[in-house]
Amino acid sequence: MEDKLDLNTGWQKIITILEERVSKPTIKTWFSNVVPLQILNGILQLEVPNKLVKNWLENKFHVILLKTAKEVFKELKSIEYIISSNEVKKTRIRKYLFSQKITIFEVSPSTNLNPKYTFENFVVGSNNELAFAAAQGVVNNLGEKFNPLFIWGGVGLGKTHLLQAIGNEIVKKYSTTKKVRYATTEQFTNELINTLKNQNIEEFRQKFREVDVLILDDVHFLSGKTKSQEELFHTFNELYNARKQIVFSSDRPPKMIPDIEERLQSRFEGGLVIDITPPDFETRFAILRLKNQERAYYLPDYILEIIAQKITKNIRELEGALNYTAFKLRSLKDATPEKIETLIKEYQRHNIKTISPKKILKIVAEFYNIKEEDLTKKIRKKELIKPRQVAMYLLREIGKLSYNSIGELLNKRDHTTVLYSCEKIEKEIQESFDLFQEIEVLKNRILNE
Ligand code: ADP
Ligand code: MG
Numbered sequence: 001m002e003d004k005l006d007l008n009t010g011w012q013k014i015i016t017i018l019e020e021r022v023s024k025p026t027i028k029t030w031f032s033n034v035v036p037l038q039i040l041n042g043i044l045q046l047e048v049p050n051k052l053v054k055n056w057l058e059n060k061f062h063v064i065l066l067k068t069a070k071e072v073f074k075e076l077k078s079i080e081y082i083i084s085s086n087e088v089k090k091t092r093i094r095k096y097l098f099s100q101k102i103t104i105f106e107v108s109p110s111t112n113l114n115p116k117y118t119f120e121n122f123v124v125g126s127n128n129e130l131a132f133a134a135a136q137g138v139v140n141n142l143g144e145k146f147n148p149l150f151i152w153g154g155v156g157l158g159k160t161h162l163l164q165a166i167g168n169e170i171v172k173k174y175s176t177t178k179k180v181r182y183a184t185t186e187q188f189t190n191e192l193i194n195t196l197k198n199q200n201i202e203e204f205r206q207k208f209r210e211v212d213v214l215i216l217d218d219v220h221f222l223s224g225k226t227k228s229q230e231e232l233f234h235t236f237n238e239l240y241n242a243r244k245q246i247v248f249s250s251d252r253p254p255k256m257i258p259d260i261e262e263r264l265q266s267r268f269e270g271g272l273v274i275d276i277t278p279p280d281f282e283t284r285f286a287i288l289r290l291k292n293q294e295r296a297y298y299l300p301d302y303i304l305e306i307i308a309q310k311i312t313k314n315i316r317e318l319e320g321a322l323n324y325t326a327f328k329l330r331s332l333k334d335a336t337p338e339k340i341e342t343l344i345k346e347y348q349r350h351n352i353k354t355i356s357p358k359k360i361l362k363i364v365a366e367f368y369n370i371k372e373e374d375l376t377k378k379i380r381k382k383e384l385i386k387p388r389q390v391a392m393y394l395l396r397e398i399g400k401l402s403y404n405s406i407g408e409l410l411n412k413r414d415h416t417t418v419l420y421s422c423e424k425i426e427k428e429i430q431e432s433f434d435l436f437q438e439i440e441v442l443k444n445r446i447l448n449e
Contacts, residue, residue, distance in 0.1 A: 010072045011036040017068050022061075023120035029290045030056060035084075042077035044069055047084050050301050052285055054081045059282070107423075111171060112182045117164035123290055125283025128158060128276045135162050138245060139169045142178065142213065146272035148236075148246035152253050153276035156316030159249040162276070163215050166247055170213055178212040185221035186402065189228045190415055196227070208235050213245045219268070220250040224259040233264050240267075279315065284308040287315060288322055297326040303340050310344045321347045327440065350447040357399050357409055363445050364391045376410050390439065392418050393425035398446055 019027045030053065037045040048054045057065065058081060070076045105116040124132045131153075137145050149166075151159055167180045183191075188208070195204040208214060214235070222229050239246055250257060253275070254268035279287065285308040292299050299322075307325060311318045324347040329335055365372040368387040375384070375391050388410070395406045396418075403415040403422070410418070429436045 005073065007036050007039065013072045014065075014068050017071070018065070021064060021068065025121050025290060025294070026123075029286070029293050030061065032293075033084075037082065039073065039076065042075055044073065044076055044079045046079060046081050048081050049084050051083060052301055052305060054083055056282065056286060057081055108171075111167060111180045112187075113164050113167045113171065113180065115168055117161045117168060119165045119169055121290060121294065122158065122161055122165055123279075123283060123287045125279050125286065127279045127283060128162070131162060131274050131276050134272055134274050135166045136169075138166055138247060139173060142170070143243040143245040147240065147243075148248055148268065148271040150248045150250070150254060150268050150271065150273045151276060152250045152273070154251060154278070154314070156314035157276045157278060158315055159251075159276060160217055163217055163247055163249050167213065167215050179210070180213040180215070181208060181211045182215040182217070183208070184217045185219050185228075186404075188216060188232070189221070189225055190404070192228055192231055205235075209238050211239070211244065213247070214239055215247045217249050218251065219248050220252055220257050222260060222264075223257055226261075229261050229264050233261065233267065236264075236267050246271075278313050281308055281312075284312070284315075284318055287318060291319055291322055292326075295323075295326070297322070299326055299329070302337065303329075303335065306337060306340045307344060310341065311348070317348075317351060320351065350443075355398050355446055357395055357401060360394050360399050360446055361391060361409075364394060364442060367442055367445070378411050378413075389421040389425050390442070392421040393439070394442060394446065396422045398443060 015027060015031060018031070033049040033053070034057070035047040037047050039045070046057075048057060062079065066076075066079055069079060105114055107114045119132075119136070122128075122132065131151050134146055134149055134151075138149050151162060153159055164182060167182045170178055170180050191204060191207075195201050216232070219232075222232065236246060248268060250268075253273060254265045257265065285304060288304040288308055289301070292304060303325065304322070307318065307321050311321050321344055325340060325343050328343050361372050361375050364387055365375055368390075370384065370387060374381075375388055392406050392410065395401045395409065396403070399406075401409070403418040406418045407413045407415045425435075425439075429439055
């Protein structure tokens with residue numbers, strides 16, 4: 001009976017099992033264009049779209065794929081990957097539709113976690129596999145194995161993603177029996193300042209001490225902040241003594257954080273310290289493939305390959321280049337490799353320039369036809385709400401300012417107002433294509449003028 005199992009049905013079965021063993025997004029990313037051709041002399045022949053996919057399957061999936069395939073087709077001995085002969089037509093590409101069906105993720109108020117960051121959509125490569133394994137170790141041995149877990153690495157390499165994924169996985173696994181709290185160090189510090197102002201330290205302590213898992217992102221930010229360091233030190237001790245799990249991230253190892261108390265530094269080093277480095281080409285390509293699918297851009301592999309070759313140091317930038325390329329390609333008829341390279345250069349030029357906040361305010365004011373001081377002064381007028389929010393968003397996105405400095409710049413507005421505005425615009429961009437375009441126009445002006 002097994003022998004007579006129809007090839008396509010069997011293949012579907014294999015995919016279903018793999019989705020459970022690996023993860024749906026990963027399998028979808030790599031197997032959506034893989035077609036079973038035949039089984040010849042015990043060898044399953046698979047047609048794959050190109051060399052990159054072939055390499056990835058051979059290097060990363062072969063063992064598990066063969067094992068699974070053998071469970072379905074009992075006589076199977078091996079698998080062969082054959083590159084498809086219908087090579088992608090590189091110059092004739094249809095217009096890509098910018099997907100308007102993007103899932104909107106809401107940050108959970110009780111945990112402060114964003115559900116968009118999961119283990120499943122975290123691509124594991126040689127640059128992050130140890131950190132990933134440690135993260136999984138934490139989830140499976142809360143407070144026991146790696147405590148604290150301290151993950152460090154450069155900007156845009158996936159620290160926040162991994163930290164939040166730990167939190168989300170714990171929520172998924174233990175449901176409400178384990179209390180998780182995620183905070184950036186900026187949030188921790190700001191809340192502490194507010195707490196001291198309003199004299200409700202108990203509430204603050206409850207929030208950060210009565211948890212089973214505390215995840216604190218970007219602790220290098222504690223540098224020079226004595227009060228926050230002290231509070232964190234005591235928070236740490238209380239949690240640690242109660243065998244609660246603590247996870248930290250930083251852009252550098254504990255020893256290299258300047259202006260930090262030694263006792264806190266030594267707590268950071270007391271568990272497992274592990275780094276994430278920039279991804280290799282294969283991993284970059286894999287990340288692009290996953291994001292390309294998630295966002296329904298449907299850019300062909302050769303475009304992703306060019307992006308992965310050109311952007312090497314930062315995954316946020318890699319994503320940015322993908323978004324930029326997808327967006328620009330809506331109006332490009334011939335996406336030749338040369339054009340793609342030009343687009344990436346354009347994107348990189350935008351990205352490296354540092355932009356003065358003044359310029360951002362000026363251009364936003366011009367765009368909305370208001371005075372620059374209308375953005376900064378505290379004048380209550382309904383029509384000023386949106387331009388102000390857009391200004392705050394752009395000051396953060398392109399100006400790279402902290403919420404606090406944006407608040408300062410806009411006439412001592414509270415950082416929570418700034419945070420709220422930035423998040424609001426970020427969300428609305430995904431919902432409204434008009435706003436998306438408006439922001440793109442603004443960005444272009446700011447970056448090019
Ligand atoms: P960091 O906190 O180190 O600055 P982030 O975690 O914010 O970096 O990552 C930047 C972006 O890159 C995020 O959108 C994140 O989802 C993505 N990213 C980083 N690493 C990976 C990975 N291994 N797989 C998938 N996406 C990743
Ligand atoms: Mg981060």
